Amino acid sequence: MYSFIRPQLIVKDLSLIKLICIKDFDYFKNRTASISNEVKNLVWLKDQKWHEMRTTLNPTFSSSKMELMFNTVSDCALQFVRQFQKSHGMVEVDSRDVYARFVNDSIASVAFGINVSNCGNEFLVTTRSLQKSSLGRSLKVMGYSILPRLMAMLNIRIYPEKCLDVFTDAIKETICRRDQNVSFRMDMVHVLLELRQGSGIKDDREIGEEFSVPDEVLVGRQRTVALSDEDMVAHALVFLTAGTETTSTLMCFMSHELAVNEDVQKRLRNEIDDTIRRCDGKITYEALVGMKYLDMVISESLRKWPPQDKLERICGKDYTIRSEDGDICVVLEKGINTVIPVYAIHRDPRYFPNPEKFDPERFSDENKSNIVPYSYMPFGLGPRCCIAARFALLEAKILFFHLLHKFELVPTDKTVSFPRLYGRTISQRSRDSISIGLRSRIVL
Numbered sequence: 199m200y201s202f203i204r205p206q207l208i209v210k211d212l213s214l215i216k217l218i219c220i221k222d223f224d225y226f227k228n229r230t231a232s233i234s235n236e237v238k239n240l241v242w243l244k245d246q247k248w249h250e251m252r253t254t255l256n257p258t259f260s261s262s263k264m265e266l267m268f269n270t271v272s273d274c275a276l277q278f279v280r281q282f283q284k285s286h287g288m289v290e291v292d293s294r295d296v297y298a299r300f301v302n303d304s305i306a307s308v309a310f311g312i313n314v315s316n317c318g319n320e321f322l323v324t325t326r327s328l329q330k331s332s333l334g335r336s337l338k339v340m341g342y343s344i345l346p347r348l349m350a351m352l353n354i355r356i357y358p359e360k361c362l363d364v365f366t367d368a369i370k371e372t373i374c375r376r377d378q379n380v381s382f383r384m385d386m387v388h389v390l391l392e393l394r395q396g397s398g399i400k401d402d403r404e405i406g407e408e409f410s411v412p413d414e415v416l417v418g419r420q421r422t423v424a425l426s427d428e429d430m431v432a433h434a435l436v437f438l439t440a441g442t443e444t445t446s447t448l449m450c451f452m453s454h455e456l457a458v459n460e461d462v463q464k465r466l467r468n469e470i471d472d473t474i475r476r477c478d479g480k481i482t483y484e485a486l487v488g489m490k491y492l493d494m495v496i497s498e499s500l501r502k503w504p505p506q507d508k509l510e511r512i513c514g515k516d517y518t519i520r521s522e523d524g525d526i527c528v529v530l531e532k533g534i535n536t537v538i539p540v541y542a543i544h545r546d547p548r549y550f551p552n553p554e555k556f557d558p559e560r561f562s563d564e565n566k567s568n569i570v571p572y573s574y575m576p577f578g579l580g581p582r583c584c585i586a587a588r589f590a591l592l593e594a595k596i597l598f599f600h601l602l603h604k605f606e607l608v609p610t611d612k613t614v615s616f617p618r619l620y621g622r623t624i625s626q627r628s629r630d631s632i633s634i635g636l637r638s639r640i641v642l
């Protein structure tokens with residue numbers, strides 16, 4: 199999209215990728231998604247401010263916070279599964295649509311503290327309108343990334359004011375209720391409120407149990423800035439926009455792979471049945487994160503269908519890359535856009551033999567050490583990697599746990615063998631609707 203404005207360099211060399219994303223981070227600025235503290239216009243934070251905000255927000259997504267949010271997300275997943283249990287026989291669903299609804303509900307629930315099914319349609323309709331891509335909005339986002347000051351001076355808004363009012367009212371109402379102790383729930387609003395009040399920050403356990411979570415998520419744990427109510431609205435909105443399409447895309451493609459790979463689905467269902475038996479019928483957080491095959495299936499879905507198909511970094515200063523013996527390899531000029539083609543690397547047979555095959559075994563304990571460093575990056579790399587990787591994995595794991603406990607996923611007449619992708623969207627989306635049949639299981 200930006201290639202006609204900035205020269206682009208497509209980087210496939212893994213050592214160069216490491217350099218751009220991790221090592222020489224100061225030279226390479228992020229290009230796409232970012233945390234923002236400006237609710238009206240999605241202004242990317244400048245480096246120092248970004249760093250302060252990122253270290254402030256990191257604890258929101260630590261493993262210990264995920265454990266605390268587990269019940270809230272699990273309730274959303276159970277509610278989602280129950281709606282299909284009401285129908286008899288096989289239910290055919292357009293998975294893109296139903297997962298988008300689930301992810302919306304769960305992020306609304308944890309980031310805005312509201313129960314979508316109780317709060318009427320307005321929130322949902324507004325969220326949908328926010329997520330519809332339009333040329334006008336893409337141009338505004340582009341304008342903000344190129345000329346942020348001018349765009350702000352002209353008071354050009356990325357989101358319609360009415361739409362922002364709905365979100366602002368929703369979160370302010372929740373903050374008010376929580377401040378007055380009218381309601382309590384362990385969710386992102388609660389963690390953000392703790393940050394605002396300066397309590398509960400010390401973070402503790404940071405275990406990268408899940409294979410897909412990049413270690414760099416652990417970068418910087420110090421809280422450095424105080425949050426205002428306005429900041430909280432902005433963050434909730436960024437979480438909603440950054441987290442919905444990516445996570446529902448993962449769920450969509452994972453469903454497809456499970457429906458067409460019966461053996462994988464059967465093995466996963468056996469793991470689910472064993473786990474629920476061991477937990478006396480009620481899944482716990484420890485049991486969920488201990489499910490190895492579930493983690494392997496999700497990791498392989500993210501390998502074959504990475505929801506964000508490329509990473510982008512702009513070179514912030516003229517930069518010379520030298521080989522180990524000092525020879526000049528590449529000279530990058532300030533302003534060049536380096537693009538890391540995640541999708542292409544994930545399907546490169548040098549790193550993932552037989553890449554079209556959906557094979558969770560690549561991520562088994564025995565095999566995962568063979569994965570070449572920097573060849574697998576569904577959540578990005580380095581200090582700018584996805585802040586909420588753990589939350590996204592939690593949502594996907596708990597959803598598939600409850601879904602496969604009650605249903606078999608089967609192909610329908612409309613299921614295509616090889617979903618085609620849109621070429622020009624930010625996250626990887628299927629051009630064909632991904633139709634899945636949900637056939638009730640007899641659970642003993």
Ligand code: HEM
Pocket residue numbers: 219228231232233252305436437438440441442444445448504505506509510576577578579580581582583584585586587589590
């Ligand atoms: C399967 C689901 C998801 C995938 C595959 C994904 C992927 C990514 C990627 C590739 C990046 C850019 C990393 C880089 O440039 O190195 C990113 C950034 C980001 N993601 Fe995610 N994401 C997912 C879910 C979520 C969720 C659920 C949320 C929020 C609740 C979220 C919030 C963010 C934010 C705020 C950033 C910007 C971080 C920063 O600027 O420091 N993502 N994500």
